[in-house]
Amino acid sequence: MDTLEALRRRIKREQRARAEAERYAEEKTRALFERSRELEAMKENLERLVEARTAELAEARDLAIEASEAKTAFVANLSHELRTPLNAIIGYGEMLGEDLRALELEDLAHDALRILSAGNYLMVLVNDLLDLEKVESGELTLNLEEVEIEPLLVSVGELIAPQVEANRNRFELDVADTATTIRTDSTRLRQILHNLLSNAAKFTGDGLIRVESFPELRGEALFLIIEVKDTGIGIAAKDLPRIFQRFAQAGPSIARSFGGTGLGLALTRRLCQRLGGDISVASKLGAGSRFRFWLPLDPPLDA
């Protein structure tokens, strides 16, 4: 074969190869075009699905918000409606008791006292329920002010003294002088302390109830730690995880022997959280309990 013939054949081969390559490229281009159209359709379908789902979720959310608001309003109204007659029961129970005692009808006076204490118990329950509802619906507004720690602890201690002494307990208070004031809501802080101390007094007999307060650095932030320790009956390990849940006392027998509604600690925890902190518990059955809660010192709580 001479060179010219070889070149001629080669050009022919190259031309055919080129035609084939072009056909191949066109085929691939068409396949790509089809694929991109399919992808576009899939994308549009997905967008429609997401939109529909978003609308469904928004509707569900609105319904849930409405239901929650209705519940809050109902509980608030109910609590108000309950408190008015309760005030009458408590007020008249007290008057009746005093009148019967003045008439030296001791048996009847004792019965009147029962009406009074049942009324007081119901009042605490209604108040706790209302507070819990307020915290959970975010409607609890705080009155922040600079509060002196030691005088507040002393006054709550004095308030609880009759309960502490009723079970022949001693009360100790130890306030570190490195933290003297805190910016918080004094009413809610009193409520927390009162709940913890009345629990301690209730579940401890012939023992010691001790309150300690000191500052502690956690990461970059400074917290005020307040511990309420007792040498009471303690809480079983299996009951600890449920103790801050509503109506979750440590076993049903507790309610029978010691009273209480199981709302106190749930409310206490919500209040600690609302004040920018939280609460923890450590306990040993038969040895006592230690409740420890913390509130922000620096940076201070911001309304």
Add this chain to the structure above:
Amino acid sequence: MKGVIFTELLEMAEGALSPEIVEEVIDAAELPSGGAYTAIGTYPFSELQALVTGFAARMEAPVSELIHAFGGHLFQTFLRTHSAFFTDVRDTFDLLRRVEDEIHVEVRKLYPDAELPTFSCSEPILGDLILEYRSARGLADLAAGLLDATIAHFGESIQVERQDLSGGQNTHVVFTLRRA
């Protein structure tokens, strides 16, 4: 068989022989494709066999030698056209370890119909690499040519021992690479 193998074989043959002889071999082989190859097409393996046999006869060299030389030629082509696979590669062993898990994975993405040989690597002894070649096409000579070109590229001193486990079929061959 991918078209790039054919276009590269013709290119090598033109250099080693002459355009005239290449056309004569193509003519004599009576190929279904007529030898009009494009790199992106796919062609029957039998055409490669016919061409290789024809070229080897004209070079008066054994087929195995031609295929081995073609392996060296292909390595230079890959180096030029697929340089991305060679950046960050330190040495021969490093490249061989990537053939199955990286390079062939990429090839399959581009050409789902590609029928690739398998190269499994194992390193039971420090400094040795055992490369097991498996392919129905029996192109172990091509693999050997690629191996030698790789070692030469990295300028390393590595001994290659070859053991055919397929009774001379070249379809299952174990290469033991030992650093000298």
